[in-house]
Amino acid sequence: MKICVLPGDGIGPEIMAQALRVLRALDLDFSFEEALLGGCAVDATGDPFPEATRRLALESDAVLLGAVGGPQWDTLPREQRPERGLLGIRKTLGLFANLRPAILYPELANASTLKPEVVAGLDILIVRELTGDIYFGQPRGIELRDTGNGNERVGYNTMIYSESEIRRIAKVAYEAAQKRNGRLCSVDKMNVLECTQLWRDIVSDMARDYPDVQLSHMLVDNAAMQLVRNPKQFDVMVTGNMFGDILSDEASMLTGSIGMLPSASLDANNKGLYEPSHGSAPDIAGQDKANPLATILSAAMMLRYTFAQEDAAQRIENAVKTVLAQGYRTGDIYEPGTTLVGTRGMGDAVLAAL
Numbered sequence: 452m453k454i455c456v457l458p459g460d461g462i463g464p465e466i467m468a469q470a471l472r473v474l475r476a477l478d479l480d481f482s483f484e485e486a487l488l489g490g491c492a493v494d495a496t497g498d499p500f501p502e503a504t505r506r507l508a509l510e511s512d513a514v515l516l517g518a519v520g521g522p523q524w525d526t527l528p529r530e531q532r533p534e535r536g537l538l539g540i541r542k543t544l545g546l547f548a549n550l551r552p553a554i555l556y557p558e559l560a561n562a563s564t565l566k567p568e569v570v571a572g573l574d575i576l577i578v579r580e581l582t583g584d585i586y587f588g589q590p591r592g593i594e595l596r597d598t599g600n601g602n603e604r605v606g607y608n609t610m611i612y613s614e615s616e617i618r619r620i621a622k623v624a625y626e627a628a629q630k631r632n633g634r635l636c637s638v639d640k641m642n643v644l645e646c647t648q649l650w651r652d653i654v655s656d657m658a659r660d661y662p663d664v665q666l667s668h669m670l671v672d673n674a675a676m677q678l679v680r681n682p683k684q685f686d687v688m689v690t691g692n693m694f695g696d697i698l699s700d701e702a703s704m705l706t707g708s709i710g711m712l713p714s715a716s717l718d719a720n721n722k723g724l725y726e727p728s729h730g731s732a733p734d735i736a737g738q739d740k741a742n743p744l745a746t747i748l749s750a751a752m753m754l755r756y757t758f759a760q761e762d763a764a765q766r767i768e769n770a771v772k773t774v775l776a777q778g779y780r781t782g783d784i785y786e787p788g789t790t791l792v793g794t795r796g797m798g799d800a801v802l803a804a805l
């Protein structure tokens with residue numbers, strides 16, 4: 452099992468170190484090879500996604516990523532920014548299906564900013580399309596145009612989905628719903644955007660192939676509201692790249708903290724990139740404060756989806772449940788009466804539980 456390890460920037464290296472300790476403790480036949488992605492790669496090579504990283508990622512069975520980005524790189528030309536590296540590796544590996552499960556561990560019911568009864572028992576899966584939409588659509592840019600108000604700068608992007616792109620992500624979502632509670636909610640903005648009208652038409656057409664799945668549709672603004680009003684109405688949600696980005700951060704707070712939300716980004720053959728849903732958290736980087744559980748849980752998703760090691764995946768997930776039950780908390784999920792630990796301390800606790 453050849454794993455490409457990309458610690459990245461900010462808290463990336465700190466949380467990755469803990470995930471690697473956990474994986475090594477499983478005593479499975481892994482080989483880990485590290486490479487540069489993001490700001491660290493820009494500093495070393497001038498390119499956020501260097502050729503050596505591209506080659507290693509392509510020849511590995513899976514990629515494990517910390518996070519990329521930070522304010523020191525925000526003024527670079529767009530093609531040199533760390534985030535371009537992340538988008539580049541997703542596109543290069545064809546990782547069109549981003550699975551972001553939001554599960555509330557019972558011990559964290561009070562860590563959520565929502566009332567415990569609203570979030571207790573929460574278990575939803577957001578299926579986000581990851582290689583299309585306004586993130587990649589052409590044309591895009593900032594340029595001078597005569598707008599009727601004289602010559603001025605305009606900024607523009609293109610929201611675009613092809614039928615085949617919609618079909619393949621909808622298939623992933625329908626199949627996920629079949630394995631879960633059989634309910635799928637497709638989120639769009641078809642009242643305004645043609646692109647998402649096509650999305651709704653195709654997802655609806657496909658429903659006849661999945662008679663065991665109960666399909667519903669929701670406009671994205673309502674979905675954002677329903678996620679905080681009554682999140683337990685959802686089982687699987689499927690949506691495009693940008694709406695999925697926003698809704699998954701929103702869903703993360705239902706679970707107590709964005710530091711708890713793992714993710715898997717998969718191609719058609721379950722080759723995958725695994726990363727926490729959060730970013731590089733520059734505000735707490737280098738302080739041993741970051742919650743490593745989202746990264747550790749992403750490693751569990753890697754064992755499940757790419758390597759079909761369900762037992763090992765569950766061992767990690769059970770160890771996480773154990774440390775939460777034992778009362779260990781990083782700052783983002785801390786509440787009085789629990790034991791405050793740092794990034795490394797949380798890694799120690801997970802190892803002990805394993």
Ligand code: NAD
Nearest residue numbers: 518519520521710728729730731732733734735741742783
């Ligand atoms: P962020 O997710 O990095 O941080 C948002 C807030 O959540 C911060 O207050 C941060 O301290 C906190 N937080 C995030 N992860 C945490 C963890 N594991 N434990 C405890 N607290 C945590 O989002 P941002 O501040 O908008 O972005 C910072 C940088 O990260 C930007 O450069 C952005 O582009 C990048 N980013 C990268 C990824 C990725 O690599 N997948 C994802 C999102 C943002």
Ligand code: IPM
Nearest residue numbers: 520534535537538696728730
């Ligand atoms: C995420 C991040 C990325 C995205 C950024 C950093 C490019 O926010 O993984 O959710 O928007 O996809």
Ligand code: MN
Nearest residue numbers: 696697700728
């Ligand atoms: Mn995001």
